[in-house]
Amino acid sequence: MFLSNWRALSAPVMMAVVLAVGCGESSTTQSIRVDGSSTVFPISMSVAEDFRTDHPDLKVPVRASGTGGGMKQFSAGDIDICNASRHMTDSEKETCKQNKVDYLELVVAFDGLAVVVNPENDWCDCITIEQLKNIWRPESDGTVTKWSDVNPDWPEEELKLYGPGTDSGTFDYFTEVVCGEARASRPDYTASENDNALVRGVVADKGALCYFGIAYYAENKDELKLLGVKADGECVVPTEATVRDGTYAPLSRPLMIYVNKKSLERPEVAEFVKFYLANAGKAATEVGYVPVNDEVAAESDKLLSEALPKTDKKGT
Amino acid sequence: MSISQHSDGRPYAKFASELFAWTCGFCTFLCIAVLGLLLWNVVSFGWDSLSWKFLTSWPSMKPANSGIWAALVGSLYLIGLTALFSVPIGVGSAIYLEEYAPPSRWRTLVQINIANLAGVPSIVYGILGLGLFVQMMMLGKSVMSGALTLTLVVLPIVILSTQESLRAVPGTIRQASYALGATRWQTIWYQLLPASLPGIMTGVILALSRALGEAAPLVAIGAATYVSFTPQNIFTDEFAALPLQIFNWAQEPKKEFHQLAAAGIVVLLTVLILMNAVAVILRQRFSKKIRW
Amino acid sequence: MATATPKVSALRSSSGGVKYRAAVELIVHSLLLGCAAISIITTVGIVLILLIESLPFFQEVSVWEFLTGTKWSPLLKPQHFGILPLFCGTLLVTAGSAIIAIPIGLGTAIFLSEYASSGFRDVVKPILEILAGIPSVVFGYLAVVFISPLIREVFPSADLFNAANASIVVGFMILPTIVSISEDVLRSVPRSLREGAYALGATKLDVTVGVVVPAAASGIMASFLLAIARATGETMAVALAAGNTPKMTFSFLESIQTMAAYIVQICQGDTPADSLEYRTIFAVGLALFTFTLILNVLAQWILTHVREKYE
Numbered sequence: 001m002f003l004s005n006w007r008a009l010s011a012p013v014m015m016a017v018v019l020a021v022g023c024g025e026s027s028t029t030q031s032i033r034v035d036g037s038s039t040v041f042p043i044s045m046s047v048a049e050d051f052r053t054d055h056p057d058l059k060v061p062v063r064a065s066g067t068g069g070g071m072k073q074f075s076a077g078d079i080d081i082c083n084a085s086r087h088m089t090d091s092e093k094e095t096c097k098q099n100k101v102d103y104l105e106l107v108v109a110f111d112g113l114a115v116v117v118n119p120e121n122d123w124c125d126c127i128t129i130e131q132l133k134n135i136w137r138p139e140s141d142g143t144v145t146k147w148s149d150v151n152p153d154w155p156e157e158e159l160k161l162y163g164p165g166t167d168s169g170t171f172d173y174f175t176e177v178v179c180g181e182a183r184a185s186r187p188d189y190t191a192s193e194n195d196n197a198l199v200r201g202v203v204a205d206k207g208a209l210c211y212f213g214i215a216y217y218a219e220n221k222d223e224l225k226l227l228g229v230k231a232d233g234e235c236v237v238p239t240e241a242t243v244r245d246g247t248y249a250p251l252s253r254p255l256m257i258y259v260n261k262k263s264l265e266r267p268e269v270a271e272f273v274k275f276y277l278a279n280a281g282k283a284a285t286e287v288g289y290v291p292v293n294d295e296v297a298a299e300s301d302k303l304l305s306e307a308l309p310k311t312d313k314k315g316t
Numbered sequence: 317m318s319i320s321q322h323s324d325g326r327p328y329a330k331f332a333s334e335l336f337a338w339t340c341g342f343c344t345f346l347c348i349a350v351l352g353l354l355l356w357n358v359v360s361f362g363w364d365s366l367s368w369k370f371l372t373s374w375p376s377m378k379p380a381n382s383g384i385w386a387a388l389v390g391s392l393y394l395i396g397l398t399a400l401f402s403v404p405i406g407v408g409s410a411i412y413l414e415e416y417a418p419p420s421r422w423r424t425l426v427q428i429n430i431a432n433l434a435g436v437p438s439i440v441y442g443i444l445g446l447g448l449f450v451q452m453m454m455l456g457k458s459v460m461s462g463a464l465t466l467t468l469v470v471l472p473i474v475i476l477s478t479q480e481s482l483r484a485v486p487g488t489i490r491q492a493s494y495a496l497g498a499t500r501w502q503t504i505w506y507q508l509l510p511a512s513l514p515g516i517m518t519g520v521i522l523a524l525s526r527a528l529g530e531a532a533p534l535v536a537i538g539a540a541t542y543v544s545f546t547p548q549n550i551f552t553d554e555f556a557a558l559p560l561q562i563f564n565w566a567q568e569p570k571k572e573f574h575q576l577a578a579a580g581i582v583v584l585l586t587v588l589i590l591m592n593a594v595a596v597i598l599r600q601r602f603s604k605k606i607r608w
Numbered sequence: 609m610a611t612a613t614p615k616v617s618a619l620r621s622s623s624g625g626v627k628y629r630a631a632v633e634l635i636v637h638s639l640l641l642g643c644a645a646i647s648i649i650t651t652v653g654i655v656l657i658l659l660i661e662s663l664p665f666f667q668e669v670s671v672w673e674f675l676t677g678t679k680w681s682p683l684l685k686p687q688h689f690g691i692l693p694l695f696c697g698t699l700l701v702t703a704g705s706a707i708i709a710i711p712i713g714l715g716t717a718i719f720l721s722e723y724a725s726s727g728f729r730d731v732v733k734p735i736l737e738i739l740a741g742i743p744s745v746v747f748g749y750l751a752v753v754f755i756s757p758l759i760r761e762v763f764p765s766a767d768l769f770n771a772a773n774a775s776i777v778v779g780f781m782i783l784p785t786i787v788s789i790s791e792d793v794l795r796s797v798p799r800s801l802r803e804g805a806y807a808l809g810a811t812k813l814d815v816t817v818g819v820v821v822p823a824a825a826s827g828i829m830a831s832f833l834l835a836i837a838r839a840t841g842e843t844m845a846v847a848l849a850a851g852n853t854p855k856m857t858f859s860f861l862e863s864i865q866t867m868a869a870y871i872v873q874i875c876q877g878d879t880p881a882d883s884l885e886y887r888t889i890f891a892v893g894l895a896l897f898t899f900t901l902i903l904n905v906l907a908q909w910i911l912t913h914v915r916e917k918y919e
Contacts, residue, residue, distance in 0.1 A: 166683035184685040196569035197768040333813035343715025408643030435904035437841025443893040447657035529743025532843040566749045
């Protein structure tokens with residue numbers, strides 16, 4: 001008797017409990033929604049975490065659907081802040097205009113792509129963009145297999161390539177800048193998101209060549225040899241300074257956040273963006289990017305304070 | 317020819333037989349020892365990271381501050397909802413197949429279908445969830461989507477184990493009940509279900525343990541990587557889950573995250589062991605009440 | 609003893625009671641039928657979703673190219689959509705895991721069934737059941753942290769994540785399946801067969817290998833197939849352990865990608881919905897589902913139809 005009653009009761013009780021707890025107010029009404037580039041994600045997440053210690057009641061869910069996915073939501077007005085590792089495309093700007101989404105573009109850090117080789121590689125100190133293109137473009141699959149294929153002065157060492165995976169922003173960026181088209185790359189390289197795997201690979205192969213974010217190089221600089229990159233002018237080695245002032249080109253890029261101006265009307269969003277700009281430098285260094293220089297920082301602050309609702313104009 | 321003469325023709329037969337026995341024993345040993353060793357390594361590696369702070373913090377970019385709270389709560393939500401859906405549907409299906417459906421080609425087809433569903437990789441269920449719950453039903457990447465997908469994953473297990481338990485109840489009980497004028501449903505509700513309860517509970521807990529450890533369907537429906545809140549609204553909010561969190565940490569290159577993953581595994585295994593222990597206890601407790 | 613007697617009082621009710629009970633029966637019957645139908649709906653749902661969502665994909669990429677192309681690079685330009693590298697990777701990992709699991713599993717099953725005492729069996733079988741319940745991510749982690757460095761010590765030229773890494777852990781994952789089913793089948797071989805062989809002067813080896821195992825062969829084969837089917841669909845461990853490079857190779861020391869691991873990779877990324885790349889999820893899912901279905905159906909058929917007649 002007890003048995004059947006117990007069983008009969010438990011289901012509705014469990015249901016009631018789950019639904020009661022689970023049907024609370026949707027968390028997104030009071031949260032600051034951030035989404036977008038997986039490259040900028042670590043910075044935003046770091047800032048969001050620090051922000052939470054000061055404002056434990058505010059929710060800042062940070063997602064990394066990719067710049068494209070983030071832009072889609074941003075231009076539809078679904079999210080407050082879009083992390084971006086590239087500028088908005090014209091069609092995205094169009095969509096924003098159509099949906100009456102007015103936005104701010106704020107640069108929060110710089111990212112550099114380092115090209116590294118095995119320390120025993122003594123024939124190459126500087127590589128040109130042309131040479132990189134020759135190595136990495138899709139047609140080179142199977143044809144460019146030795147260092148001597150790229151430059152006859154170089155030895156006939158077999159070329160072993162490493163790089164980030166195809167779903168990373170770094171990959172998109174490198175291929176666009178070097179090969180001319182995003183995602184155009186030869187497929188026969190060892191792809192990995194795991195920088196440890198890439199570093200191990202480069203260290204083991206005398207003829208290895210790898211590109212990844214400058215942060216990974218910084219963590220493993222004792223084991224790798226960094227190449228300078230020559231575009232049109234001189235050979236530039238990526239350092240914090242050269243990335244920041246733009247001389248390390250074209251393999252350095254700005255990392256940005258796009259902020260919906262309408263969201264700035266909410267005090268918590270305004271607070272968060274201010275906090276972001278103030279702490280982006282610290283977060284960027286922690287994560288391994290290059291903080292912005294003072295000029296750019298001042299520019300961003302100015303843009304922000306102009307965009308804030310006039311009644312809420314406080315100093316940064 | 318006598319037996320001893322027969323054996324003399326094969327001087328190494330006895331030796332070969334012994335060797336074979338030892339080889340098989342070695343296999344068994346290998347089986348258990350390797351797995352035991354690996355698990356021991358995980359547990360000892362992760363033990364250091366286990367702390368109250370770890371259990372109650374949100375995930376973070378800094379390993380030292382990372383915790384598993386969001387994943388733990390998310391998993392509990394998922395399991396609760398999965399149980400809510402899979403138990404009635406699974407037990408109901410099993411009851412229908414065992415007690416109501418007349419033996420026919422139709423029934424055989426359904427049985428075969430269920431057996432096949434049990435062997436479908438869980439990621440395919442995730443794809444089904446992606447197409448059906450996330451997109452068509454517009455539930456997005458919410459706890460509800462995750463729970464519904466997991467329900468489909470574990471449904472075959474619940475159905476099959478409930479069927480086994482129902483079959484184990486002797487036919488005489490049914491006959492006696494009908495003889496006294498009970499309807500089919502009365503027989504089921506008052507006789508068969510209580511009698512097969514231990515087996516059903518074991519099956520349910522087995523299924524839920526499986527659901528707890530499944531990450532593939534959740535990845536397929538796109539569950540978020542970084543969640544720093546517990547879901548408030550199950551129909552819209554995203555969630556974290558224990559196996560997903562372990563998966564994410566294991567993919568990170570830094571060693572500190574690997575240690576966190578190990579600690580997460582310890583938490584996951586602890587919950588699984590607890591669930592199985594509960595199953596064993598419940599089974600024994602209710603088995604006592606049944607006397608054929 | 610409430611469970612022993614039916615509730616008689618409910619039966620002797622007013623004249624309206626019969627109609628009420630009939631109504632309840634009808635409702636219950638329909639509800640339960642609905643429940644059972646859900647399992648059919650699930651299968652239909654899986655097939656429908658896979659087909660419907662991959663249809664646009666196959667309008668752009670021919671089925672022939674999909675099934676026979678040797679390059680898989682949907683996320684790179686120029687795009688290639690030949691599934692053979694993924695299929696090759698799946699076969700490699702499955703074969704590797706079978707090489708590990710089948711001998712060890714069969715050996716363990718034989719030991720448990722023929723040599724071990726029932727006390728030993730009572731301890732080992734639950735342990736194996738527990739091991740069967742360990743989630744895939746745990747094995748993936750083990751591969752990343754423990755197995756991978758081990759492989760690199762023995763083969764320094766191996767990629768950091770490779771097929772051998774995945775094969776080893778998947779092999780251990782499917783071991784309990786082989787052991788439990790094979791052991792059940794071996795034990796169900798009648799004693800009379802064994803005793804007859806002993807009576808003819810056979811050693812235990814002769815009896816086991818010459819009589820018992822062949823008698824249980826079909827069940828053992830079925831257990832192998834079920835385990836292999838499981839290995840094929842293994843996702844999380846392989847996604848962590850095997851690297852993520854689709855390529856046609858038969859080397860265990862290279863980084864490869866299986867069908868299931870590809871689906872995980874692309875679902876983790878940020879491909880926009882309704883794009884061609886997104887639809888590869890469903891196309892590859894369809895291929896995977898079909899493959900495991902064939903294996904499972906085969907295994908089930910063997911288990912139920914091919915039975916040794918013990919006379």
